Amino acid sequence: xNPKKVATMYSILRQAYEARLAAHALRSxxxxxxxxxxxxxxxxxAEAKVPxxxxxxxxxxxxxxxxxxxxxxxxxxxxxxxxxxxxCAKLRLEPPMERSAMRDMLIALVRKTGLRDAYVDIIxxxxxxxxxxxxxxxxxxAVYAFVIPYVWIMPLAMQETGGSAIxxxxxxxxxxxxxxxxxxxxxxxxxxxxxxxxxxxxxxxPLLPDGDGNITEGCYNIFTVHGQVLRTPARGVLEGVTRRxxxxxxxxxxxxxxxGDTPIGSLYTADEVFLTSTAGGVMPITVLDGAPVGDGxxxxxxxxxxxxxxxxxxxPKLSFAVEYE
Ligand code: PLP
Numbered sequence: 001x002n003p004k005k006v007a008t009m010y011s012i013l014r015q016a017y018e019a020r021l022a023a024h025a026l027r028s029x030x031x032x033x034x035x036x037x038x039x040x041x042x043x044x045x046a047e048a049k050v051p052x053x054x055x056x057x058x059x060x061x062x063x064x065x066x067x068x069x070x071x072x073x074x075x076x077x078x079x080x081x082x083x084x085x086x087x088c089a090k091l092r093l094e095p096p097m098e099r100s101a102m103r104d105m106l107i108a109l110v111r112k113t114g115l116r117d118a119y120v121d122i123i124x125x126x127x128x129x130x131x132x133x134x135x136x137x138x139x140x141x142a143v144y145a146f147v148i149p150y151v152w153i154m155p156l157a158m159q160e161t162g163g164s165a166i167x168x169x170x171x172x173x174x175x176x177x178x179x180x181x182x183x184x185x186x187x188x189x190x191x192x193x194x195x196x197x198x199x200x201x202x203x204x205x206p207l208l209p210d211g212d213g214n215i216t217e218g219c220y221n222i223f224t225v226h227g228q229v230l231r232t233p234a235r236g237v238l239e240g241v242t243r244r245x246x247x248x249x250x251x252x253x254x255x256x257x258x259x260g261d262t263p264i265g266s267l268y269t270a271d272e273v274f275l276t277s278t279a280g281g282v283m284p285i286t287v288l289d290g291a292p293v294g295d296g297x298x299x300x301x302x303x304x305x306x307x308x309x310x311x312x313x314x315x316p317k318l319s320f321a322v323e324y325e
Contacts, residue, residue, distance in 0.1 A: 034148040056125025063087035069118040073319040117150035153280035162286025173208040173216040220277035224270040234259040242276035272299035
C-alpha cells in the first residue's frame with residue numbers, strides 16, 4: 001500500500017473542517033460572522049454593548065465559560081455549565097437567568113449563526129450598581145454571551161507537527177490564595193505578560209510557573225508524558241473540561257495519570273508535552289524554550305489522545321446536535 005494514501009485522523013478531520021468552513025463562507029446574512037447576547041437580547045456582534053459601569057468591565061468582577069460546537073454538535077455543554085455555576089457560587093454572583101434559560105440562549109445563538117464549528121463564550125458579571133453605590137451586594141448580575149467561529153489557540157495546521165512554548169521567566173501565575181484559578185476568570189494580567197514574553201522569545205505559547213518550582217498553566221492545562229505516565233498539575237489551575245477528557249481517554253487506554261505538583265524540570269525530561277483547551281483541543285508542544293521535546297515529534301501518547309478527543313465529539317454521551325434553522 002502506498003503510505004501516502006493512508007488518511008490519518010488529522011487529515012480526515014482537517015478536510016471535513018475545511019469543507020464546512022467553505023460551505024459557511026457561501027452563506028450570507030447579519031449573523032454569519034457570529035451573534036451576541038447583551039442587554040437581554042440577541043444582537044449582531046457589532047451591536048453588543050457593555051455598560052461602562054458594569055463591574056465586569058470596571059473591575060473584571062465576573063466569571064465566564066467557553067464551551068464549543070464541533071461539526072454541529074455541542075460538546076460537554078453541561079460540564080461547562082456546571083463549572084460556570086460553581087464559579088458563580090464561589091464569587092457570590094447570582095446569575096439573573098435560570099441555567100436552562102442560559103442553555104437555551106446559547107443554543108439559540110449558535111442556531112442564529114449557522115456555524116457548525118463555534119467558540120461559545122458566556123460571561124456573568126457583577127452588573128452595574130446604582131451610580132455611587134459601593135455595596136457589591138446590591139448589584140444585579142448580568143449575562144452576556146457571544147458565538148464566533150471556532151478559535152484555535154494553536155492553529156490546526158500546526159498541530160500536526162506541534163508548536164512551541166516557553167516557561168515564563170518574567171512572570172509567575174497569580175497564586176491561588178490571591179485569585180482562585182478554579183474560577184474561570186478574566187484577570188489575565190499574568191497570562192498577558194506571559195504571551196508578550198513568548199512573542200519576545202519567538203515562541204507561540206507561555207507556560208507559567210507557580211514561583212515554587214512547579215509549572216501551572218497558560219490559558220490551557222499542561223500535561224507531561226514520561227513513557228506511558230501522564231502528569232498534570234492538581235492545584236493552582238483551572239480544572240479544564242478538555243483536561244478531564246484527556247485524563248478519561250488516557251485512563252481508558254490503561255495509562256497512568258498523576259495529578260500533582262509538576263516540577264518545571266520534568267518538562268525538560270518529558271518524552272512528550274501537550275496542552276489542552278476547548279479552544280484548540282489537544283495541542284502538542286514539540287519545542288520548549290527553543291529545544292526539542294523528546295525527539296521533537298508529536299509523540300504516540302499525544303497523538304492517541306488527539307485522535308480520541310476529536311472522535312468523542314460525535315459521541316452522544318458527551319455531545320448533542322444543534323438543530324439549525
Ligand atoms: N486554564 C485556563 C486559565 C483557561 O483559561 C482555560 C480555558 O480557557 C483552560 C485552562 C482550559 O480549560 P477548558 O479545557 O475547560 O477549555
